[in-house]
Amino acid sequence: MTHLFLRQPVVALPAGRSFWLQDIRAERITPALAGENHTDVAIVGGGFTGLWTALRIRELAPETRITILEADFCGSGASGRNGGQVHSWFAEIDQIAAVTGVEEAAQLCRETADVIAELALLQAQGVIDMDLRLDGWLWTASSKAQEGAWDRAAAMCQSIGVDCFEPLSAGDISRRTGSSVSYAGITEAKAGSIHPAKLAHGLRQFALSRGITIHEGSPVLKISPGMRCVLHTAGGSLGASKVVLAANAWLSALAELRRHLYVVSSEVIATPEVPDQLHQIGWRDGAAICDSQHHVLYYQRTKPGRIIFGRGGGRIAFAGDFGAAFNRDPDRGRQNLRELHRVYPELQNVPVAYDWSGPIDCVAEHVPVFGHLRGHPNIFYGMGFNGTGIAQTPIGGRILASLVLERKDRWTESGLVGLERRMSLPREPIRYLGARLVRRAISHINAAEVQNRDPGQLARWIARYKPGKH
Secondary structure (H helix, E strand, C coil): CCCEECCCCCCCCHHHCCHHHHHCCCCCCCCCCCEEEEEEEEEECCCHHHHHHHHHHHHHCCCCCEEEECCCCCCCCHHHCCCCEECCCHHHHHHHHHHHCHHHHHHHHHHHHHHHHHHHHHHHCCCCCCCCECCCEEEEECCHHHCCCCHHHHHHHHHCCCCCEEEECHHHHHHHHCCCCCCEEEEECCCEECCHHHHHHHHHHHHHHCCCEEECCCCCCEEECCCCEEEECCCEEEEEEEEEECCHHHHHHCHHHHCCEEEEEEEEEEEEECHHHHHHHCCCCCCEEECCCCCCEEEEECCCCEEEEEECCCCECHHHCCCHHHCCCCCCCHHHHHHHHHHCHHHCCCCCCEEEEEEEEEECCCCCEEEEECCEEEEEEEECCCCCCCCCHHHHHHHHHHHHCCCCCCCCCCCCECCCCCCCCCCCCHHHHHHHHHHHHHHHHHHHHCCCCCCCHHHHHHHCCCCCCC
């Protein structure tokens, strides 16, 4: 029998955990898997994708036994390490349409807007306190090269009769963000910021209340496939008729998926609480903010007055293999701090209080993909959220739930299902060496363009080979 071996995570040290996780003192509350166990559906990964998939299956088939195996604690991976921004898929509608067609892309984008309303309802009803603030999402430009980065998506939204974006003037952005560095952009009103670790732990509690079994501290070492799969951990085994792989970048361990998946790091910092200084510069609300660099900046202020400031496109994993180095940037956030001081020169005295990083599961199309492993029709996967998942993973959960339950519906027929329509990436070491070269070119372009300088034709030519935004 051929086993499927999964990549083993290196748990972040307490000081290397995200501000979000440290803020709520995140920890395991459920026991590790022990002994021989059985379930109907086993889900590998207790982040947003795994938890939402379990909840969606429970909605559709309440009698189904569902067990989640999480390597550390729920939300310890990408779900608890991100920038806390929540916005719909309308900003990526052009990319989605390239995979699914315009009609389905429009529907998927509308459904992510519905998810944001679902999150607001969960908070309003007291089910999950996630610090959701729907103060808007701002997509901005701070240089000539960034101007109009949103034009294609905004035009496509208008073509389908969706008026979800409003233009922003320099004055609008300054009043909303307290910074004059960005001077043009658009805003999505029904979007904003969130405390992702509170959401992850709230979903864990919600899942437990719905009778879903969760075993934390239970990394899956290998899976023995078959009509009834067996998942092996250090302390026990779990037999299951269906398996869902919802392990984010860790799915790069599987060669079939790694051909389409590449892993980069995203670095984030958090400042101390400085509400008086933020008030003085006029930064008061909970809007999520992005610029339009190739390695995008994303930031927000928390309600108590802490700045969360992140940047994509960091280190690249050779053959998708990464370890402790991806938990915390050796630079300790200094590059992000320089960018923070560029965007907010008035805050030169504000230091870094927390710094962390984490792997992002990226696919070339920047649109997630779902399906089952070749030759294993009962082992499903969902991957490629590319760092945008708070409003998107609940949609992925619907797709995976329908696939697991063998339903014939719009979710199983989605254009997001199946690797056959997706781009394969070069083999190693060409992939890694090429990615390093492209990353350097993009970094050079970013540094030049934010100062409105020409980065040169060579850098532009090399950057053309980037597989996506990150």
